[in-house]
Amino acid sequence: MQIYQHIAILIKQAVDVELIEPGDQIYVRNQILHLLQLESFPESAIEAEDNSIPNSLEKVIGFAVEQGVIDDVFDDKEILAAKIMNCFVARPSEVNRIFNEKYAQSPEDATDYFYKLSKNSNYIQMNRIKKNIHYKADTEYGAMEITINLSKPEKDPEQIKRERTMKKDVHYPKCVLCIENEGYAGRTGYPARSNHRVIRVPLLGEYWYLQYSPYVYYNEHSILLAEEHRDMKIDKEAFGRLLAFVEKFPHYFIGSNADLPIVGGSILSHDHYQAGRYEFAMTNTKDSFTFALNGFGDVFAAVLKWPLSVIRLKSAHxxxxxxxxxHVLNTWKNYSDEEVDIKAFSNETPHNTITPIARIRDGVYELDLVLRNNRTTDEHPLGIFHPHADVHHIKKENIGLIEVMGLAVLPARLKDELEEIKRFLLGKLANVNSYHQEWANHIKNTYGQQSDTTEADLIVQKELGAKFSRVLEDAGVFKQNKTGKEAFKRFIDTINHHHNRS
Known part of the structure; x- marks a missing residue:
């Protein structure tokens, strides 16, 4: 009988959060019965207690595994969970119709509706995201944010085995961002997307598609993807799209990963941007200095006080x-300054590009241009302007858009590793990883042995924030010292000089 109660609760919750209307209940119930290979539903009244949609869904999936409807394998459970939730979600055309209707009232109403829908349909994995460790750490650059990413589920051994033996060589959808993912059931080694919906957004003569990230790292963390499966590209047109997007959604920022390996994000094969309703440490950081841009009298320009090298441009025009x-992008693409290790090309291979971020603030357009370079050397085989070896114990991965703005996404291994460092700081028997030992010694030498657990916690958080600042400083092309500032000014002179000549 319990399964019928779980189904009833799930349906009641869906009505409560307005995922479906009361008139949809029998239809949805019958769809779910079929997916669970059940043929009838008892007539006796079922008491529906309160719970959350993800919790009820987990119980229903648990039943399906017990009854042998599906195997106890990660992908099979994901596929069935998405199919069940799809029973509650309207068709794409209807979701888009409601979104546009609400947009006519206000852009905020439209995104509020779609964000709520994406959470309630369990497309955004709220239960898993809750597992992440998240806090702010004060640094010289402001309050950096640290996330230890525990939301991606561990794959079970059977899942890993299946991926090795059953993973098909199928190229549909071409990648996880393609529009063909909308409603795609999934398969071994490819995510379940039955309950996935996207919003069509016209931008500069093309259609782009808005969705939320299934594992949001910040409020309303969204992805805007190109209709065509084509490579990431940073150019004037990309900047134009970013500004056109914030005109449509002035309560969101939008940014793009860089378009070169090492300095770009994890997906460079599909042109896409990331947006959301959130203020990062970088959003509110101070100017290091301002400067005039020749030929652009209505554009205010400043270099930010930030570990990466950022030019902020503002204008009402x-x-x-x-x-x-x-003009800044084109100058940077061809700019070399060997005194600070910057080379624009190795033979034909380009190294310089930009991570751009756009917003509208107080009615003024803003573009942050983060200068990036992906050159490698024998000394820094992963990248000169990439986290260096001495910070790899914290982060070795690329510095993408989210990190650029001051939100660290750090590997799950750190959860237990940092606990050992705390034990070490408290003078307890601790098993500190060899790659953390030097750092742990430094912390203990700086603060002394601690007796209070809360204090030890705060110290490790603060030191992790400082270490993340160091990670970002490694990625900055012009360092935060006298040499770096002088080199930055040489680049600005080049921008202005080139404009005079043209």
Missing amino acids: KDQLLDAAS
């Missing part, structure tokens, strides 16, 4: 801002 940003 969108076209002039775009021309200025494009």
